[in-house]
Amino acid sequence: MPIPTSHTAIATTSLRTLSAITVPTPIPSATEILIHVLWTASTPLDLHQNDSGLLVKYPHILGDGIAGTVVSIGENVQRVEVGDTVFGFSWLKQEGKAHQEFAVVEEWMVGVIPEGFSMQQAVTLPNNFVTVFHTLTADLGFETPWPKPENFVPQNEQDLILVWGGASSVGQYAIQILRYYGYGKIIAVASARHHEILRSYGATYTLDYNDTDIEAQIQTLGEVKFVMDCIGSATGSVLPISKVVKAGAKVAILLPVIVRDSGEDVQPVYGMDVENVDGVSWEEGVEVRGVRTHFYHHNEFFKEHLQPDIMPAMLKEGIVEPNKQKIIEGSTLLERAEKAMGALRRKEARGERLVWRVADE
Template sequence: MSTHKAIATTGLGKVEEIQLPTPTPGPGEVLIKIAYGGLSPADAYVADLGLFIREYPVVLGFNISGNVQQLGEGVDDLKVGDRVIVGAFAPRTSTAAQQYCVQSRSVIGKIPDSLPLDAATTIPDNVITAFYAVFNQLGLPIPSSFPPTSPPANADVPILVYGAGATSGQYALQLLRAAGYTKILATASPRNHEAAKDFGAHAVFDYKSPTLAEDVAKFVGGNGKVKLVLDSISAEGTMKLVSGLVDEDGVVGMLMPIKKGNGLSINKMEDILLGIPTESSNPFASGVKLVAIRTLLYQQDPYLRDNLMPTIIPKLLEDNIIRPTRVRLLDQGSLLERVTTGLNLLRNGQVSGEKVVVKIDH
């Protein structure tokens, strides 16, 4: 049996190069030759804290771009050589930081020839997260087309994307704009303000501003509060700030896991909250609905499972409705060195407004 190179966490705090058997795709599956793998803060939690690990080894990275190498039985809408992206959530020996992987057809999307593979790597889990959050968890209807043939009924509802420097936040802005919403707000550090506006925000605010609540209220009008919030950072500190901006009967979606403190430095499992905080540490009014957004659960929605990666995201890319965010490309040194460098950037909070992408050599 042939094998290939992979970078995996093999024990708590251990990241190593290992050899894995190169699998053969079964029915409904595809073998991908990986060109680039994307890293996110969750990879640092997995490697350093053992978050969600049931057994080792665990290959790092959730985002994949590459080419179809082999098709399993029943996959008739792709061909060998197709350029694809993959939202690689499971199994954890089939994720991104390796030369080959097998994945279900349902998590694979074909991409246009004009889209570079490194840039495409910013898309899968982040667009899945943004789409699932906005059009499922926050309750906004999925448009029949992008842009829609007519504006949504609540097109002027104030919607805040908190943490628009995060890649998922940037894609949420693009999707909301494409769906026809006209009062999209964002918070970001000043260096990310222009990018947030370019991605679709109608107003951008410095999350550190002492007049944040007043500035938001002035833009929103009415009672000065927003109805819907997507918190792309999800920490105790952001909850406190958002609680002063959201309407008393609003909805706040929080990307799991929630972090203690300001969420910028996570050094132990105790810093991570796997669910919505209890009443004693919940700063929101009693009427605010808090939604714990767990991206992996999007496949429990049959429509999204069957359509989001196979058809919806490829169509969005083909029609230039969404475009990639900035790439922090790591292509120097060995594969292990590249992944280690990426993890260190994420650990130290040195990534903002961009996605860490690792080149995979063959």
């Protein structure tokens, strides 16, 4: 296809304001690829950034989940060809962000979408698939060998692992990946309507966070050794988790800590310090960490293999099923982006990902 010299991108340009801006279409460096971005998925980070300016320098192009077609490659690119349909998590620079018609990214930030899967399905994976591997290894200290040796049994096979927010996109991938590595005692905390699917993904126990005695219910299952808090809500997850874990437990909380959630007329408040959340006290000896997926590539093995090899293989082999999608329609790119932002604010994605078209084919 002819590559333009400029294209349209969706940026947050001031608090709670999205705009369509025109940006130069970059030429890939030797190790980069240029992607015609056809589909993206909105994530809570888009909302955090648009509504609170979190880690934003205006104008700031949003989005980190890409699915599209490779239209140009640098001279040293080896694993991807022009015409390939790829998916990837890309966040390092503005030119690589997802909510724009063309994005330039390093080759290691994508995988080829396996046959039989649509871009809409595939684009639900990248950021949260990567988040799960990063959290399990860097924050909880688990091993996730790839390829997985035959008869692999994880060291903590019989330890109770709590996945709080099992219905979130991260939670769904976490449960499926934990099952694959052989963890046998997974508690998923989610609304009751998601319990059946979460059990089919590998949850051993399913509990509902809307129950007032949720902490007691968790405690009756035994001593929780590991926690993945996929929500990071000060009162909605961090506080109840702090009441059930004991010395020796490891808790990984997905940042930011949401002190006050964004709403139509509510200005959000976020925190980045998981050890000092107002109203929360941790028993001495509990190890609490804030997850920062944006550093996952410091693990050289993951940089080389997580998105290019492991992610497409796990999708192809059915080890992970994509999140369900809620397709956001609209006649322009800006309209779709704004509708997706509104849906995030109103929390319309329950057990599903908000997915929308970026460029026309």
